[in-house]
Amino acid sequence: MVLRNLPPPLAAMTGSGFNRPMCCRYHLSTSPVLIAELFGVATIAPAIRSWLPRYNIAPGQACVMVRGLSGVAPPPPGLRQRGGLSGPLASLPCEVATARWGLIPRWAADETIGVRTINAGIETADSTPSLRESFRTRRCVVPADGFYEWTTTGGRKTPLWIGVVSEQTGTPGPFAMAGIWDRWEGPAGAVETFSVLTCAPNSLMAEIHDRMPVILAREDYAAWMDPSNTDVAGLTRLCRAIAPERMVAHPVGALVNSPRHDSPRCLEPASQMDPPTLFG
DNA sequence: CCAGACGTTGTT
DNA sequence: GTCTGG
DNA sequence: CCAGACGTTGTT
DNA sequence: GTCTGG
Numbered sequence: 228m229v230l231r232n233l234p235p236p237l238a239a240m241t242g243s244g245f246n247r248p249m250c251c252r253y254h255l256s257t258s259p260v261l262i263a264e265l266f267g268v269a270t271i272a273p274a275i276r277s278w279l280p281r282y283n284i285a286p287g288q289a290c291v292m293v294r295g296l297s298g299v300a301p302p303p304p305g306l307r308q309r310g311g312l313s314g315p316l317a318s319l320p321c322e323v324a325t326a327r328w329g330l331i332p333r334w335a336a337d338e339t340i341g342v343r344t345i346n347a348g349i350e351t352a353d354s355t356p357s358l359r360e361s362f363r364t365r366r367c368v369v370p371a372d373g374f375y376e377w378t379t380t381g382g383r384k385t386p387l388w389i390g391v392v393s394e395q396t397g398t399p400g401p402f403a404m405a406g407i408w409d410r411w412e413g414p415a416g417a418v419e420t421f422s423v424l425t426c427a428p429n430s431l432m433a434e435i436h437d438r439m440p441v442i443l444a445r446e447d448y449a450a451w452m453d454p455s456n457t458d459v460a461g462l463t464r465l466c467r468a469i470a471p472e473r474m475v476a477h478p479v480g481a482l483v484n485s486p487r488h489d490s491p492r493c494l495e496p497a498s499q500m501d502p503p504t505l506f507g
Numbered sequence: 508c509c510a511g512a513c514g515t516t517g518t519t
Numbered sequence: 520g521t522c523t524g525g
Numbered sequence: 526c527c528a529g530a531c532g533t534t535g536t537t
Numbered sequence: 538g539t540c541t542g543g
Contacts, residue, residue, distance in 0.1 A: 248515050251526030285526075285543045332513075334520050342541075343514040345526090356513045356521050377526065386526090425515085438516075484527055486543040 249425045249438040253374035256280035257401045259323045262370045267314025270322035282493040285486040286345045294367040295452035296320040315448040330422035331411040332357045347422040349466040361407035368403035389476045405441035431471035441466040
């Protein structure tokens with residue numbers, strides 16, 4: 228394999244491991260309030276206001292999502308101005324809400340299907356029964372500050388942190404993974420869940436995996452989340468890999484391996500010798 | 508028609 | 520709910 | 526994704 | 538080895 232897009236030390240330690248689900252851990256340290264501000268979202272669900280920064284989010288856990296609201300008129304531009312609402316979603320009624328990672332279709336007999344719907348391939352999202360209705364009418368974005376992937380070299384597994392460079396600032400910052408959601412009525416009440424869409428990888432991600440999460444361009448947020456948008460072909464076209472130049476990756480320590488560890492140390496760059504061996 | 512599945516990934 | 524298999 | 530469990534009985 | 542929990 229030719230490794231062109233990772234820095235040489237990173238390229239040297241990546242191996243061929245292409246048999247895992249995609250994007251199964253991620254990091255969101257930006258607060259929902261700031262996400263709302265950056266995205267131009269007017270509504271924040273009360274339950275999400277107590278969200279604390281997370282550095283190691285795993286499937287099955289409560290997460291943050293942004294979704295379009297049906298039957299709510301957008302505020303007129305004047306009111307938008309007075310409310311200080313700007314950003315890519317200022318013209319679309321949206322809310323920042325919470326949902327569990329692992330989509331449970333509304334018709335499911337039990338919630339066990341949720342362990343297999345962490346990701347949804349864009350190639351089949353509009354045809355497969357579990358995902359089709361959500362793809363057509365219940366699209367969302369899942370804000371993140373980074374995600375993790377594991378790469379195996381000579382039997383040794385190394386976690387990588389992967390970030391996305393903001394077009395505004397030129398530095399890694401919050402980004403939006405494309406998702407779909409549903410609401411399932413369970414014995415203990417309603418459960419809202421989501422799945423992260425995946426697509427074919429760009430050249431950087433291809434060194435690590437054969438899939439990558441769909442990361443939306445800011446100018447596409449509103450079209451993606453508009454519940455009245457029925458242009459399936461157009462929606463599908465939005466779900467393509469972002470440019471590799473907009474991604475950064477570095478190895479991190481084994482701390483992140485356990486979902487019980489959830490601290491800023493999970494992000495800390497590790498040397499390629501990490502974990503240290505007896506003889507360095 | 509009913510019954511049963513319904514997902515991701517890749518299968519080194 | 521919606522599709523496939525029988 | 527990784528870590529960790531992986532059984533029986535029956536149930537204040 | 539395989540499944541669940543996080």
